[in-house]
Amino acid sequence: MGIIRPMEESDLDNVLRWRNHPSIRRSMLTQHEISLSEHTDWFKSIQSDVNKYPMIYEEDGVPLGYVNFNIIPESSSANWGFYSAPDSPKGTGTRLGLSALDYAFKKLNLDKVCGQALSSNKASVNFHLKLGFIEEGVLREQSKQGLKYQDIICYSFLREDWIRKLAHKDV
Ligand SMILES: CC(C)(COP(=O)(O)OP(=O)(O)OC[C@H]1O[C@@H](n2cnc3c(N)ncnc32)[C@H](O)[C@@H]1OP(=O)(O)O)[C@@H](O)C(=O)NCCC(=O)NCCS
Structure with missing residues (x-):
């Protein structure tokens, strides 16, 4: 298992490269290619926003x-x-998710983590369910890409x- 740490300026290049990768871009609610200046x-x-926590997941410093x-x-x-x-080995997402939830409940002391996935994003849908998120509901035709509407599925994970x-050692 790796660690979750705050994102730094030196992570900007990596994060922009990942975010603009077609496999990630098409999963996002905003899907245009992000420029370096927009990203910066x-x-x-968000540096001055006390409610925003941009984080990096890393294993052995990578x-x-x-x-x-x-x-x-x-x-x-x-x-x-x-x-x-996009080039990370299989299983990375699960470890990232578990580390992030641990960080959320232990370090940020949250009581609830909420997630949303486009209904077409089967990887994210399955991923939330695999981690143990509960489906809370569906925002019908909430997202519009071009002429096409899509549902957004809402998930949550409680501290309990x-x-x-x-307790079930399921981490
Ligand atoms: C969702 C994401 C983080 C999963 O990361 P990953 O490294 O593939 O994760 P894992 O290999 O640990 O797989 C975890 C689970 O995700 C689901 N999953 C991953 N890729 C999948 C795919 N192509 N199709 C269907 N389910 C998939 C499976 O349930 C998988 O568990 P399994 O291997 O036991 O079946 C990754 O696909 C990703 O970054 N997607 C693009 C960005 C994104 O969708 N973000 C979320 C926006 S809501």
Whole structure:
């Protein structure tokens, strides 16, 4: 298992390369190719936002994925987003997910992590369910890409789900 650490300026190149990779871009709610200046401005803008936690997942010092937690103001819940490096070995996503949940409940002291997946993104749908997220509902035709609408599926993971998972040594 690797570690979750805050994203730094030196991670900008890696994260932009991953984010613009077609296999990741098509999974996102915003799918245009991101320019370096847009990416740099985004990173600058979240530096001063106390509710945003952009993180890197790494194993043996090698960055293998990106995770973010956006805390919902005045709450102990956060929305998360993530991707594993497109060339990372199979199993990376699962380790990233488990490390991120551990970070969320232990370090950020959250009570709830929420995720959303486009219904066409079978990898993310299966991934949330494999980790133990519960489906909360469907936002019907919430996303529009070109002329095509898609549902967004909402998931959540509660602190008590995590405690149960730890008790069953399912991590
Ligand atoms: C979702 C993602 C993080 C999974 O990472 P990964 O490195 O493939 O993860 P793992 O190899 O540990 O696989 C974990 C599970 O994800 C699911 N999964 C991964 N790739 C899949 C695919 N191509 N089709 C269907 N399910 C898939 C499976 O349930 C898999 O478990 P299994 O191997 O026991 O069947 C990765 O595919 C990714 O970064 N996707 C693009 C970005 C993205 O969709 N982010 C989420 C936006 S909501």
